[in-house]
Amino acid sequence: APYDPQEPPLVKPKIPFIGHIIGLLRHGTRYYSMIATTTHHPIFTLPVPRGKMYIVTSPSLIAACDRRGKVVSFAPYVVEFGKRILAGSAHSVGLLSEDLLEEKGPHGSLRTETMAAMHRSQVPGPYLDEMMRVTLVSSVGFVDETLLGGGGAGEGVEVGLFAWVKRFMTVAGTDAVYGAERNPFHDPEVADSFWAVDKDFALLGMMFLPDLLAPKGSRGRKRFFQAFREYYASGGLETASYLIKARHEANKKYGISDDDIARFDLGVCTALLVNTVPAMGWMLCHAFSNATLLATLRSQIEAVVFPNGVPPPFGTTTNTATKINIHTLTTSIPLLESFVREVLRVQSNSASARFVLRDTLLRDDTTGASYLVKKDCFLGMPSAPVHGDQTVWGPDAGVFDPERFLPERVEGKKKVPASAWRTFGGGNALCPGRHLALREIMSVLVVLVLRCEIEPYELGKRGPWRIPAKRHHISTSILTPKEDIKVRIRPREGLEHVRWEFVWEDEATGVVSS
Numbered sequence: 142a143p144y145d146p147q148e149p150p151l152v153k154p155k156i157p158f159i160g161h162i163i164g165l166l167r168h169g170t171r172y173y174s175m176i177a178t179t180t181h182h183p184i185f186t187l188p189v190p191r192g193k194m195y196i197v198t199s200p201s202l203i204a205a206c207d208r209r210g211k212v213v214s215f216a217p218y219v220v221e222f223g224k225r226i227l228a229g230s231a232h233s234v235g236l237l238s239e240d241l242l243e244e245k246g247p248h249g250s251l252r253t254e255t256m257a258a259m260h261r262s263q264v265p266g267p268y269l270d271e272m273m274r275v276t277l278v279s280s281v282g283f284v285d286e287t288l289l290g291g292g293g294a295g296e297g298v299e300v301g302l303f304a305w306v307k308r309f310m311t312v313a314g315t316d317a318v319y320g321a322e323r324n325p326f327h328d329p330e331v332a333d334s335f336w337a338v339d340k341d342f343a344l345l346g347m348m349f350l351p352d353l354l355a356p357k358g359s360r361g362r363k364r365f366f367q368a369f370r371e372y373y374a375s376g377g378l379e380t381a382s383y384l385i386k387a388r389h390e391a392n393k394k395y396g397i398s399d400d401d402i403a404r405f406d407l408g409v410c411t412a413l414l415v416n417t418v419p420a421m422g423w424m425l426c427h428a429f430s431n432a433t434l435l436a437t438l439r440s441q442i443e444a445v446v447f448p449n450g451v452p453p454p455f456g457t458t459t460n461t462a463t464k465i466n467i468h469t470l471t472t473s474i475p476l477l478e479s480f481v482r483e484v485l486r487v488q489s490n491s492a493s494a495r496f497v498l499r500d501t502l503l504r505d506d507t508t509g510a511s512y513l514v515k516k517d518c519f520l521g522m523p524s525a526p527v528h529g530d531q532t533v534w535g536p537d538a539g540v541f542d543p544e545r546f547l548p549e550r551v552e553g554k555k556k557v558p559a560s561a562w563r564t565f566g567g568g569n570a571l572c573p574g575r576h577l578a579l580r581e582i583m584s585v586l587v588v589l590v591l592r593c594e595i596e597p598y599e600l601g602k603r604g605p606w607r608i609p610a611k612r613h614h615i616s617t618s619i620l621t622p623k624e625d626i627k628v629r630i631r632p633r634e635g636l637e638h639v640r641w642e643f644v645w646e647d648e649a650t651g652v653v654s655s
């Protein structure tokens with residue numbers, strides 16, 4: 142459709158016609174930030190071959206889009222994902238695409254019903270606590286194994302940091318959801334299959350000769366589906382979390398076949414893992430590369446967990462374990478969540494991709510200006526430009542500041558609008574896994590900060606920390622590094638004799654872990 146002057150300002154490409162496509166291919170989502178900083182438009186239109194894209198960069202207009210979530214919609218992407226990546230049957234994809242405008246309410250279609258189940262099962266409360274209990278047992282077990290490695294004499298192990306995190310977070314995350322007893326991810330072949338699909342995501346999405354053009358991803362996808370069909374056939378559902386049970390119920394209500402349910406699980410695992418896993422890697426880079434911050438985190442945690450705030454001396458603790466309730470810890474040490482939120486602020490590359498289902502007028506409450514966005518156009522609210530905006534975060538927007546989200550700091554400053562922190566998106570597409578992700582990340586962080594030393598290590602000697610460059614990916618919000626960091630992980634000196642017991646217990650909800 143021709144450009145209407147009521148639409149957001151047009152940014153013409155330097156190279157006619159294809160210039161923006163070249164920019165996007167070359168710079169990825171950074172391209173939006175580059176345009177935002179040079180034009181200062183709160184929303185702009187990028188003409189591309191066969192259409193146009195609207196890009197929103199101001200928190201007030203992002204809030205306006207969130208309010209119009211039904212017409213500036215995420216739903217078409219759920220449908221495309223079901224079709225292209227999950228390769229669901231025509232029947233199931235048909236059901237997913239019903240009631241795109243969500244006029245029938247939260248229980249009016251398979252898509253909305255499933256999403257309601259995702260939210261209901263992950264709000265803070267007993268279901269979430271139970272998932273936390275399982276994930277903690279799983280990740281602590283793996284850390285124990287690592288620390289016993291390297292001959293057990295404390296020399297530690299040398300690993301690629303992100304690869305190491307990926308191995309245990311993949312299992313810990315899926316244990317929480319599918320239950321530790323029958324989780325298909327305990328078979329390393331299934332875990333590898335899953336990550337092969339993620340790697341070939343863009344090629345599989347083209348739906349063109351996948352066996353030939355994306356052989357590993359295509360084979361991995363088949364292996365994944367087979368493993369999940371077997372999981373349900375052998376009674377896996379009985380050992381699953383409420384999340385999987387609630388989804389299953391919704392699927393059955395709409396007559397989804399067992400084969401399609403196994404396919405949908407690839408969607409669950411994608412949402413569950415592709416951001417959480419790299420996010421954990423970045424957490425460790427930011428925590429362990431900064432000696433002052435690491436010391437502060439340790440002393441704040443130790444003040445809570447040890448009587449008198451210092452580790453018990455050698456010889457006094459052989460029989461009693463030091464019990465650490467991570468739930469209490471994260472509520473009494475605000476720096477933990479502030480740090481995690483700040484890492485997510487600087488590392489987030491989320492797109493918040495939307496599709497305009499109906500011509501809509503967006504009103505910017507701060508300026509009073511209105512913009513017309515047209516049916517069938519793409520609209521993106523990339524996180525990077527807002528996360529780096531000095532008018533929102535202050536002149537130090539570009540600086541990594543782990544204390545930025547401390548409650549007392551937030552109160553003292555000009556209020557940052559909720560729509561300016563976009564790590565988990567917003568509106569009715571707001572990530573339902575945000576509580577699980579934050580809690581899981583904080584838990585693993587506490588365990589590792591307390592128990593481990595992690596140092597860059599190459600060719601047998603200690604090297605400097607370098608925060609690596611990121612690899613572009615079309616669908617994940619937290620990108621992976623271009624190259625992994627080689628590190629040595631060993632038990633912290635002087636604490637080898639401490640027997641740890643990590644639990645997640647919330648007296649308020651009554652879940653007690655073993």
Ligand code: HEM
Pocket residue numbers: 215219256259409412413414416417420491492493494563564565566567568569570571572573574575577578618619
């Ligand atoms: C650090 C970890 C995570 C990050 C950064 C993240 C980020 C996001 C983002 C940016 C969106 C899109 C929101 C939008 O477009 O406005 C999203 C959606 C979603 N996320 Fe997460 N996520 C994380 C972890 C999880 C976990 C652990 C789960 C658990 C299953 C999960 C489940 C989902 C689902 C199901 C959606 C789709 C929502 C819908 O269709 O309405 N995410 N996430």
